[in-house]
Amino acid sequence: MKSLILPAVTAATLGLSFQPALADEAGEAAMAARHGEMSLMAHALGILGGMAKGQVEYEKIKAEAAAETLYVVSSIDQHLLWPEGSEAGALDGSRAKAEIWTNMDDFTAKWNSLHTATEAMKTAAGESQQAIGAAMGAVGGACSACHKAYRTPAS
Amino acid sequence: MERILRVLVVLALVGAAAFWYLTRPIGLDGESVAAIDALTPDVAHGETMFWAGGCASCHAAPGATGDDMLVLSGGDSLASPFGTFYAPNISQDPTHGIGDWSVIDLANALTHGIGPDGTHFYPAFPYTSYVHLERQDIVDLNAFLKTLPADSTPSKAHDVPFPFTIRRGIGLWDRLFLTPDWVMTGDLSPELERGRYLVEGAGHCGECHTPRNAIGGLDRNRWLAGAANPSGEGTVPGLTPDKLDWSAQDIAYYLETGFTPDFDSAGGHMANVVSNMAHLPPEDRAAIAAYIKALPASGS
Numbered sequence: 001m002k003s004l005i006l007p008a009v010t011a012a013t014l015g016l017s018f019q020p021a022l023a024d025e026a027g028e029a030a031m032a033a034r035h036g037e038m039s040l041m042a043h044a045l046g047i048l049g050g051m052a053k054g055q056v057e058y059e060k061i062k063a064e065a066a067a068e069t070l071y072v073v074s075s076i077d078q079h080l081l082w083p084e085g086s087e088a089g090a091l092d093g094s095r096a097k098a099e100i101w102t103n104m105d106d107f108t109a110k111w112n113s114l115h116t117a118t119e120a121m122k123t124a125a126g127e128s129q130q131a132i133g134a135a136m137g138a139v140g141g142a143c144s145a146c147h148k149a150y151r152t153p154a155s
Numbered sequence: 156m157e158r159i160l161r162v163l164v165v166l167a168l169v170g171a172a173a174f175w176y177l178t179r180p181i182g183l184d185g186e187s188v189a190a191i192d193a194l195t196p197d198v199a200h201g202e203t204m205f206w207a208g209g210c211a212s213c214h215a216a217p218g219a220t221g222d223d224m225l226v227l228s229g230g231d232s233l234a235s236p237f238g239t240f241y242a243p244n245i246s247q248d249p250t251h252g253i254g255d256w257s258v259i260d261l262a263n264a265l266t267h268g269i270g271p272d273g274t275h276f277y278p279a280f281p282y283t284s285y286v287h288l289e290r291q292d293i294v295d296l297n298a299f300l301k302t303l304p305a306d307s308t309p310s311k312a313h314d315v316p317f318p319f320t321i322r323r324g325i326g327l328w329d330r331l332f333l334t335p336d337w338v339m340t341g342d343l344s345p346e347l348e349r350g351r352y353l354v355e356g357a358g359h360c361g362e363c364h365t366p367r368n369a370i371g372g373l374d375r376n377r378w379l380a381g382a383a384n385p386s387g388e389g390t391v392p393g394l395t396p397d398k399l400d401w402s403a404q405d406i407a408y409y410l411e412t413g414f415t416p417d418f419d420s421a422g423g424h425m426a427n428v429v430s431n432m433a434h435l436p437p438e439d440r441a442a443i444a445a446y447i448k449a450l451p452a453s454g455s
């Protein structure tokens with residue numbers, strides 16, 4: 001009997017001590033995936049923005065590929081990427097405000113409005129440098145609307 | 156003993172009279188009133204001033220977007236070391252808003268920080284920046300505000316502890332910190348002058364980007380050098396060349412779209428500023444950028 005208790009207690013103790021670590025790992029993996037989404041979009045926006053600013057010459061193929069990236073990334077279902085406990089303060093490197101989890105509907109609506117803006121960008125990207133410039137405002141507005149409500153300031 | 160008491164009473168009365176005199180509301184003089192009354196408003200330009208001044212950022216309901224930005228029912232909160240201030244209703248409602256204000260009332264509020272009854276406003280309302288506004292721009296802004304809807308939401312009382320509840324005291328503060336003098340001086344190009352007007356005046360950038368002293372006055376020696384966020388959450392970045400290395404084009408583009416040179420995007424209160432600045436003509440955003448690029452290093 002005694003020989004059974006010890007391993008059981010040990011297992012329970014280990015289990016307890018592993019539990020938070022596992023949650024952290026899952027949270028960190030989700031956060032890394034979120035940051036990956038943002039990096040992909042920043043890269044694509046850099047290509048479109050460079051053209052919009054006139055720093056880079058307009059190239060239809062590149063512009064369309066960049067706009068497609070924005071469109072596809074913003075179509076990713078977000079619900080796997082925001083596990084509870086992955087907010088700023090709980091997780092190093094996270095700037096996600098806790099309000100995300102209390103306003104998930106609004107948060108999702110803001111993500112979807114980004115997708116709408118990228119649809120317009122897809123059209124613009126096939127047209128001209130000027131059209132891209134005009135479409136950047138709505139994309140930027142969608143980014144800012146969510147960052148304003150749900151991202152903590154950079155420290 | 157009675158004599159000492161009598162002297163003390165007299166001294167107290169003299170002190171009170173001096174306080175009353177020094178803190179009295181000072182409004183526009185007769186000449187300014189006549190000059191303003193003689194101007195003809197341009198409503199369309201008034202809308203540009205509305206966005207340049209960032210009125211909606213604080214006076215629209217928190218979280219408002221699109222046309223709701225034009226419903227100035229108030230309610231946004233500004234936390235500070237002196238308490239929390241709530242932006243009042245400045246819609247056209249005659250009771251809860253400013254529907255019964257004259258253009259002179261608006262001018263006194265914007266440039267002297269006082270209400271129609273002589274009440275001092277708290278400097279959470281950036282009249283120390285709006286003091287630079289041109290008379291014509293105030294007249295135009297007034298005409299535009301008159302076109303906006305009335306809303307009967309009552310203004311929320313400020314959450315401010317004693318002694319800051321004594322508004323007369325702000326009269327003393329104004330004597331120290333309310334000045335029509337520009338920070339950037341010298342022989343400026345027309346573009347820089349326009350940029351200075353938008354940054355130091357209407358856009359009131361210094362209110363957040365310049366550090367404040369112990370009694371809440373802006374430290375003009377560290378103009379736009381970055382500051383603690385009065386809400387306690389993070390910091391407001393510096394715009395001086397030792398703090399910000401963006402090109403003029405980067406700055407103008409950020410004000411138009413919210414995108415940084417790395418294509419991160421504006422968040423926090425700055426997201427509001429960008430959505431205001433996006434309404435300005437491109438030359439104005441370029442003028443702001445030129446002004447920022449002309450700032451000296453802060454040395455701190």
